[in-house]
Amino acid sequence: VAKPRTKDYGRLAVLTQWRTEPRILFSLPRDAFTPKPKVASAVVAFAPRDRPEPPCDVSTLERVTAAAFGQRRKMLRASLRQITPDAEGLLEALGLDPKARAEELEIGDFCRIANALEAQKNELA
Template sequence: ANLPYNIGTELLVRWLTPADWPPWWASLTLMFQREVAERIVARPGSKAYGRLAILSQWRSQARIALTLPPAAFTPPPKVSSAVVHIEALAQPRFPARAATLQRVTAAAFNQRRKMLRAALKGLAPDIEQHLASAGIDPTARAESISIERFCALARALDAE
């Protein structure tokens, strides 16, 4: 599908985070603005890594199938596009509740230049203990944390 770029990310997040998994879809092939596509497939430590990469890669395998220049369209948009192919995994890569993982990643990447202990302090009064139990350095920044560690933090918060 060629989704409207202004709602494509929101639709993808909804399709990736239902409470029950596997989802109703087996695979999705969607066109996004190239920068959004790069965020979907980004790895920890990269500039593009964030909430969208974690939610996409937690429960699916995503890859950029092709990129398209503005000239491929009439009239040409001001941005490049990319087609992303996403295949649902039978099980999430790591156990976590979708709602909690969404909440944690939203808070962590909302203030991505802050240390996690500061960015996540609104989630729990004892956030440093939860970070430690998930194997995360409280002074780390969100873009350096793996999907596995974010899932461990979501589980730790749910165990309260």
């Protein structure tokens, strides 16, 4: 349920929020576990979406988020180079800042990147 521009926002948040509508049902105190963990816990419900929006290819979205969040502190132009040679040009063409970091993007931005990569792939085929 993490939101963009927060430290908890990552690949799991992007992929689950794209496919589902997650919501926290309730929190569990640390004392509920033995041994007592260092982190708080919560029970989360995931309601599947009929159609994830915006539409994109799930495998391409997974590749994009893996590359973007795999090197979290790197700028997108560097982290996306592993899946496209002109990451900076692709991001600029989409109106995205190549110097941004993955946690700054909205879910729709990741879908736009995935769709642009799919379009590139289809042009080469």
